[in-house]
Amino acid sequence: MLKLIQTDSSKEWSLEEILVACEWNDQAVAVGAGLGLSNAGLVEINETVETNIKLSTQGANALEGGLLESRLWSWISSTNNADMASLQQSFERHEAGPGVGLLKRIGVQLRDGKFVSDNDAQVETIISQRSNFLSSLPDLVENLDAEMIDHFKGRKGFIESQESTTRSWKVTNLGLSIDSKSLIEKEMISEITPELLQSDNWRDAEFRPFDVTLESATPRTGRSHPMQALIERIRNIFLEMGFSELVEDYVQTAGWNMDALFIPQDHPAREMQDTFYLDNPSNMELPEDVMQLWSDIHKHGGETGSVGWGGDFSKETSQKGLLRTHTTVNTIQYLADNPTEPCRMFTVDRVFRKEAIDRTHLPEFHQIEGIIMEEGANLQMLVTTLKTFYQKMGYPEVRVRPAYFPYTEPSLEIEVKWRGKWLELGGAGIFRPEVTEPLGISSPVLAWGMGLERLAMLVLGLDDIRQLYISDLEWLRNQPII
Ligand code: PHE
Numbered sequence: 343m344l345k346l347i348q349t350d351s352s353k354e355w356s357l358e359e360i361l362v363a364c365e366w367n368d369q370a371v372a373v374g375a376g377l378g379l380s381n382a383g384l385v386e387i388n389e390t391v392e393t394n395i396k397l398s399t400q401g402a403n404a405l406e407g408g409l410l411e412s413r414l415w416s417w418i419s420s421t422n423n424a425d426m427a428s429l430q431q432s433f434e435r436h437e438a439g440p441g442v443g444l445l446k447r448i449g450v451q452l453r454d455g456k457f458v459s460d461n462d463a464q465v466e467t468i469i470s471q472r473s474n475f476l477s478s479l480p481d482l483v484e485n486l487d488a489e490m491i492d493h494f495k496g497r498k499g500f501i502e503s504q505e506s507t508t509r510s511w512k513v514t515n516l517g518l519s520i521d522s523k524s525l526i527e528k529e530m531i532s533e534i535t536p537e538l539l540q541s542d543n544w545r546d547a548e549f550r551p552f553d554v555t556l557e558s559a560t561p562r563t564g565r566s567h568p569m570q571a572l573i574e575r576i577r578n579i580f581l582e583m584g585f586s587e588l589v590e591d592y593v594q595t596a597g598w599n600m601d602a603l604f605i606p607q608d609h610p611a612r613e614m615q616d617t618f619y620l621d622n623p624s625n626m627e628l629p630e631d632v633m634q635l636w637s638d639i640h641k642h643g644g645e646t647g648s649v650g651w652g653g654d655f656s657k658e659t660s661q662k663g664l665l666r667t668h669t670t671v672n673t674i675q676y677l678a679d680n681p682t683e684p685c686r687m688f689t690v691d692r693v694f695r696k697e698a699i700d701r702t703h704l705p706e707f708h709q710i711e712g713i714i715m716e717e718g719a720n721l722q723m724l725v726t727t728l729k730t731f732y733q734k735m736g737y738p739e740v741r742v743r744p745a746y747f748p749y750t751e752p753s754l755e756i757e758v759k760w761r762g763k764w765l766e767l768g769g770a771g772i773f774r775p776e777v778t779e780p781l782g783i784s785s786p787v788l789a790w791g792m793g794l795e796r797l798a799m800l801v802l803g804l805d806d807i808r809q810l811y812i813s814d815l816e817w818l819r820n821q822p823i824i
Contacts, residue, residue, distance in 0.1 A: 343375045344384055345522050347513045354388060354510040370558045376511050377556065384517035388510045393503050395486055397479050399806075399814060400499035405476050410437055411444045412469045418450065424457045436701050476500075498805075502816075507557070562819060569810055571824040572798055573690050576710055579734045580688040583727070585712060588687045590672040592694070595626045597660030599671040601636040602678070603749035604776040606651045607659055611667070618694050618705075620663035632678075633657045635780040646775045665694035668791055669711035670749070674777065677715065681782040684716035690794060701806045708794035710768070715787045721752060724770055724788040728756055732767075735797070745769055749777045749789075756792060760800050768792025 346363050360372045379385040418424040430438045448468045450459045459465045475490040494500040530550040643650040669689045689711040697703040729740045739759035747753045750771025757764040770790035795807050
């Protein structure tokens with residue numbers, strides 16, 4: 343490299359030029375060599391650091407759908423009664439709260455219960471400056487508006503800044519004074535390989551010292567998606583705890599998804615607005631005797647001693663096709679097929695509910711489901727199993743609270759402590775006799791169903807569930823290995 347640089351004493355050599363001329367393909371080699379020469383006073387390094395600002399997810403969303411303050415302001419300007427209550431009706435909760443703060447800071451206040459500003463023109467200028475800044479971002483590199491950068495850096499996920507360093511190298515007088523004929527090329531070993539050790543070449547070789555402070559390229563290799571990696575880890579934990587995995591279809595009947603679980607046929611969660619019923623297959627035939635059992639249980643409790651729900655039972659409703667709303671549909675079918683053999687089963691799989699998409703909801707998500715059936719199984723065992731699972735996941739603080747599901751008694755809610763707050767992650771309980779007795783099950787069955795995406799949010803530190811599925815390459819690359 344010195345020989346090369348000596349050929350022109352006034353020239354500043356760029357990285358690209360050095361890589362081409364020296365036939366190197368690793369920039370770390372050039373940077374390392376340059377640094378060695380500079381330490382010896384033979385070359386001079388010129389470094390310029392440039393900050394590039396890039397739009398992140400929230401910024402890109404705002405660019406597409408409008409900045410929150412801009413949407414709020416147009417709403418205020420076009421609404422007669424722009425007060426707090428109607429704002430909360432027109433905007434989602436996660437927007438209404440921060441929105442009021444944003445407005446305040448640009449001069450829009452609540453006065454006598456209504457949103458007003460002292461200077462509309464000024465509010466509009468600020469808003470359009472911000473929107474213009476965001477829309478100029480993809481190619482704006484120079485002359486960045488420091489005030490705008492500061493502003494958007496304070497808003498999570500709007501922009502990202504990246505520093506890139508450009509270096510050039512120039513020979514010094516000392517470097518020039520060295521006779522280029524006296525320079526010899528000597529190979530230095532920077533990496534020890536099995537081949538090197540076998541070949542004996544290392545005996546006379548010189549080793550290059552490591553400098554861990556040098557910049558280096560981050561290797562980018564293929565890897566599992568964080569969700570896939572998390573599912574794999576959960577699988578391993580349950581397998582380790584002696585469970586077997588159950589993988590089943592998500593096209594199911596209302597009968598197995600709900601009737602078998604003693605969910606009353608007029609339960610609100612069964613409505614079209616909560617459940618995806620299928621056009622094809624719109625019906626799936628079920629054995630008459632199974633439906634008769636459910637019918638008896640629902641109408642008057644069958645042989646269980648329960649009084650049931652009363653009212654009518656429709657076998658037509660039972661045979662409706664749907665996308666499973668919980669994985670409990672599969673565990674109950676497993677139990678129906680294997681009513682007497684003690685078992686420990688788990689499932690990590692997809693379920694579907696008609697949810698509006700927002701920060702914490704998706705219409706398609708995953709549940710971590712499990713059952714333990716054996717003589718003597720009890721509530722303590724259920725709680726301990728769940729605590730052990732979360733402990734193994736790295737969440738030692740777990741608590742349960744009373745809850746209600748039509749198919750378990752007692753029923754629990756499982757909560758995990760995260761950053762000082764208790765977060766609800768799922769439900770659990772012991773199946774009721776109305777569920778187990780018609781299937782011929784006599785041992786107690788402990789059951790649970792927990793949200794996978796909620797857990798993923800904790801593990802990956804997300805505050806928006808959608809981040810898991812938008813295939814943001816930059817984000818994916820920077821995720822920790824689970
Ligand atoms: N199926 C319940 C849900 O989807 C969770 C659950 C499973 C509760 C098993 C109790 C027993 O939320």
